[in-house]
Amino acid sequence: MESKGISKAVINRLPRYYRYLGVLMDQGIERxxxxxxxxxxxxxxxxxxQDLNLFGGFGQQGYGYNVAHLxxxxxxxxxxxxxxxxxxxxxxxxxxxxxxxxxxxxxxxRIEAIFDRNPDKYGGASIRGTRIYPLEDLKEYLKxxxxxxxxxTVPADSARAVxxxxxxxxxxxxxxxxxxxxxxxxxxTVQSVHLSESLMQLSYKINH
Amino acid sequence: MESKGISKAVINRLPRYYRYLGVLMDQGIERxxxxxxxxxxxxxxxxxxQDLNLFGGFGQQGYGYNVAHLxxxxxxxxxxxxxxxxxxxxxxxxxxxxxxxxxxxxxxxRIEAIFDRNPDKYGGASIRGTRIYPLEDLKEYLKxxxxxxxxxTVPADSARAVxxxxxxxxxxxxxxxxxxxxxxxxxxTVQSVHLSESLMQLSYKINH
Numbered sequence: 001m002e003s004k005g006i007s008k009a010v011i012n013r014l015p016r017y018y019r020y021l022g023v024l025m026d027q028g029i030e031r032x033x034x035x036x037x038x039x040x041x042x043x044x045x046x047x048x049x050q051d052l053n054l055f056g057g058f059g060q061q062g063y064g065y066n067v068a069h070l071x072x073x074x075x076x077x078x079x080x081x082x083x084x085x086x087x088x089x090x091x092x093x094x095x096x097x098x099x100x101x102x103x104x105x106x107x108x109x110r111i112e113a114i115f116d117r118n119p120d121k122y123g124g125a126s127i128r129g130t131r132i133y134p135l136e137d138l139k140e141y142l143k144x145x146x147x148x149x150x151x152x153t154v155p156a157d158s159a160r161a162v163x164x165x166x167x168x169x170x171x172x173x174x175x176x177x178x179x180x181x182x183x184x185x186x187x188x189t190v191q192s193v194h195l196s197e198s199l200m201q202l203s204y205k206i207n208h
Numbered sequence: 209m210e211s212k213g214i215s216k217a218v219i220n221r222l223p224r225y226y227r228y229l230g231v232l233m234d235q236g237i238e239r240x241x242x243x244x245x246x247x248x249x250x251x252x253x254x255x256x257x258q259d260l261n262l263f264g265g266f267g268q269q270g271y272g273y274n275v276a277h278l279x280x281x282x283x284x285x286x287x288x289x290x291x292x293x294x295x296x297x298x299x300x301x302x303x304x305x306x307x308x309x310x311x312x313x314x315x316x317x318r319i320e321a322i323f324d325r326n327p328d329k330y331g332g333a334s335i336r337g338t339r340i341y342p343l344e345d346l347k348e349y350l351k352x353x354x355x356x357x358x359x360x361t362v363p364a365d366s367a368r369a370v371x372x373x374x375x376x377x378x379x380x381x382x383x384x385x386x387x388x389x390x391x392x393x394x395x396x397t398v399q400s401v402h403l404s405e406s407l408m409q410l411s412y413k414i415n416h
Contacts (some may be wrong), residue, residue, distance in 0.1 A: 011412055015364065015405035024293065042389070079411035093308055097301035104242060105388070109411075149410065173414045175407060179311070182252070191410035193401065196364060197223035199383060202357065202399035203287035203317075204219055206381045 002099055008073035010051050010150040014074055016041070017051070021071040045109060057071065086175075089162055090153035091116035091132050094177060099127040109149070117158070140161070142169025149173040156180035216228035219261050222282055225259070226251070235395040241404055271319040293354065294383075297370055298361035299340050301322035304386060307335040317357070321349060325366070346370070350377025357381045364388035 039043035090100050091114050119132045150166045152159045159178030176192040246253035296307050299322050327340045358374045360367045367386030384400040
């Protein structure tokens, strides 16, 4: 699987292809033409052919794409053939929503632990079987557990404060919901979901 | 305020400028040079000048940008000088997280009502004072209340099923958290937050 030189725009489109291919598989559809995929996804057929040809000739003239094969190959490119250990930092409502969504686990993202400044607030409880630990135990926890991804669902100040602990603890990726950018070394990837900014983009579009 | 012909890429960057300018205001900083803003935002000074000049000469040579003025003008472009009425459809954990986040209200996004297929599940309760109504009342509710934005925090099937009701009810924008695209007329704007896709982009980046 050659995936060098693939543009950021194509990478950003891959999860959407993956989603549509998953729906096709659920519907028992085994192959699909670029024209039909184009109609469903509301993307030009030429863009589909261009994007998918980058991964090496999955489509065959007059036959179309093999749905299961393409789904699997795109999954591999996205790293979904591996599994990842996650921790969630912040057991507030957003942290609870993320921790209790089973869909991530299905894709290989296992939430191993949840941390909160005040775990007593949640009655020493667990969320869907995952225990909530005091935030002060995070450093020690990361010494003994290999964690791939930390999910930050705390306010901006707390997110910036906890980031060096996460980085030192060997975490490779941060899924950041805090309303701030984070300062990390090149070895750590930050993927941010800025909800307020998304809502502002919606208000812009409503007005223009 | 001339904002025609502004590219989508610039629009996508505006909320981030807005966030940084808000932090500067909180810190009591009244003016800032493009060089200093560049250092803080980790964007080239020439991009900053290019982006902000589109809105007509806010920067002055040797003086820099007037933070409060720029903040206000970008806010206007984003439509944040107006207020918006919202409903949240889906009172699950994500719906609760969105409904209880006070930061949106501060920006003029007022959540007027929450709808759920099974409001009894939540004890006929309200979230931060906002009442949860049965989903079957949505159509009638929209006849009597002007709602600008509907937030969808329901599964994909339910999101597609409720969309025609929302569209007929005169809603102008949909903030969609469901793992599906939505079919709407041109008069309605959909802004999607696909959490699974964001996590897949993170796993891609961790592996490359």
